[in-house]
Amino acid sequence: MKIIDLEKIKFSDDSRLNFDHDLSKLNWFNIGGKAKIFLLANSLNDLSVFLKTYNNRGKVFILGAGSNILFDDHTYEGVIIKLGKNFNNISKLNENLIISGSSCLDKKVADFAMENEIEGLEFLSCIPGSIGGGIRMNAGCYGREFKDILVSVQALDFNGKVLTIPSDKINFKYRSSNLSKDLIFLSATFKGKVSLKENIKKKINSLKSQKDASQPLRVKTSGSTFKNPIDQTNKKVWELIKESIDINEANTMFGDAVLSEKHCNFLINKEKASFNDMKNLINFIKENVYKKTGVNLELEIVITS
Ligand SMILES: Cc1cc2nc3c(=O)[nH]c(=O)nc-3n(C[C@H](O)[C@H](O)[C@H](O)COP(=O)(O)OP(=O)(O)OC[C@H]3O[C@@H](n4cnc5c(N)ncnc54)[C@H](O)[C@@H]3O)c2cc1C
Incomplete structure (x- = not known):
């Protein structure tokens, strides 16, 4: 993606444009690779100037507090925008x-x-x-x-x-x-x-x-991983997971990605889980819940690609 013109943008409110910016510190899971382009936009004016120059040339993703996100380990080939002080x-x-x-x-x-x-x-x-x-x-x-x-x-x-x-x-x-x-x-x-x-x-x-x-406290998590399947059953998602998986079993660990024992719909990065570890754990839960209960779980967390 061409970025030379983006590097020349002059912002009036101290907005910051970074390239190959690390995303892992910007989300609660502490997982993820880099953003090809990262904009910390401090004002509506700076945001508008950026969007005009960027001119829809690639993907755009808006990041909030990163408490509901699983970022891929690969570089995000687009711009991640975080809103700063005037917002x-x-x-x-x-x-x-x-x-x-x-x-x-x-x-x-x-x-x-x-x-x-x-x-x-x-x-x-x-x-x-x-x-x-x-x-x-x-x-x-x-x-x-x-x-x-x-x-x-x-x-x-x-x-x-x-x-x-x-x-x-x-x-x-x-x-x-x-x-x-x-x-x-x-x-x-x-x-x-x-x-x-x-x-x-x-x-x-x-x-x-x-x-x-x-709920578990002071851990690297993104909260509830799956939505309660309200259109398929009255049961809560944690009940379905509990029925389908023995969460104490060693085979529910994928690298450092584990289920929380306090609330099994919360997945935790114990230390250095990769995107794939977390994705494998998510797929494992989905498959087992489907096999045991016939319920098809839908993700609540947002996965970027
Ligand atoms: C410990 C813990 C407890 C939680 N408890 C709850 C709970 O009780 N109830 C609940 O609903 N959720 C809960 N969550 C999940 C999460 O906090 C919520 O979904 C929250 O609203 C996500 O906000 P965020 O700013 O972190 O969004 P992010 O995770 O940064 O992004 C989430 C989505 O919002 C979009 N987005 C963010 N900002 C903007 C913007 N300005 N414009 C457009 N799109 C935007 C992103 O593109 C993405 O699609 C919990 C999470 C954790 C870690």
């Missing part, structure tokens, strides 16, 4: 509305809502991703999802056009939506209801304790 602001619009940049971490938005006595966003404190990743995944837990709090999304298409999409025009499903893959989410407006800080704090603490009790 990290939050403001209160009125008594129950918040606008947040898409690189803000969900936890920061939950805390902001609590400080401003806006209730309903507590579940965000349990999801380690960014607002952009949460919109893409329709992330959620404990009965709430992004779709329940979203008012509208501001996005940029790969041709540099800015759009505002009201949430009632988006068809959200469990961990997905019909939002085009060719959109970069810039910011989002969320609604809650007026409440008291103390009540919100209690709810956050209660959700966090539930989360800490049920």
Whole structure:
């Protein structure tokens, strides 16, 4: 891919363009090779200038906090874009509305809502991703999802056009939506209801304790690997995995890729798992669950290629 013209781009807001950039430190699994082109875009202006010059010559992938991603060990032959400082602001619009940049971490938005006595966003404190990743995944837990709090999304298409999409025009499903893959989410407006800080704090603490009790902590994971197969069975995915695989068996280890004993839908990179180790473990689980239960598991984590 030709990159000489990209090297000459002058950014006005300190955005950074790197070539052959290591991706393994930019995701929770700590797995992955390099990005042929990596852009840390600090402003909408810099992002637009880059996209105009890049002119759809290759693949584009938007990286949030990297908490739901498995990167390939091969070089990504395109551009990986991460949104930087000007996408990290939050403001209160009125008594129950918040606008947040898409690189803000969900936890920061939950805390902001609590400080401003806006209730309903507590579940965000349990999801380690960014607002952009949460919109893409329709992330959620404990009965709430992004779709329940979203008012509208501001996005940029790969041709540099800015759009505002009201949430009632988006068809959200469990961990997905019909939002085009060719959109970069810039910011989002969320609604809650007026409440008291103390009540919100209690709810956050209660959700966090539930989360800490049920999921592995301080490990290299990307959270739930597979979606609950809600259209095939009422059983949760972890129940199906437990029924199908003896997770203590040595043959469930692929290199350093293992199942978490605390929550078997969480896969862990113990130390130096490669992309192939993790992919082999994923395929092993899929095959065994299908053989035992007839359920075809679908990935929740995003695998780049
Ligand atoms: C310990 C742990 C616990 C977790 N618990 C939960 C949970 O309870 N509920 C849940 O739903 N998920 C959970 N997850 C998964 C993950 O945190 C969520 O899916 C999260 O929303 C991903 O956000 P991210 O910013 O990390 O996205 P990334 O992993 O960086 O990317 C995910 C997807 O979003 C896209 N994307 C990211 N930013 C943008 C943007 N600005 N514009 C367009 N597309 C974008 C990416 O291209 C990719 O397709 C957990 C993960 C971990 C590691």
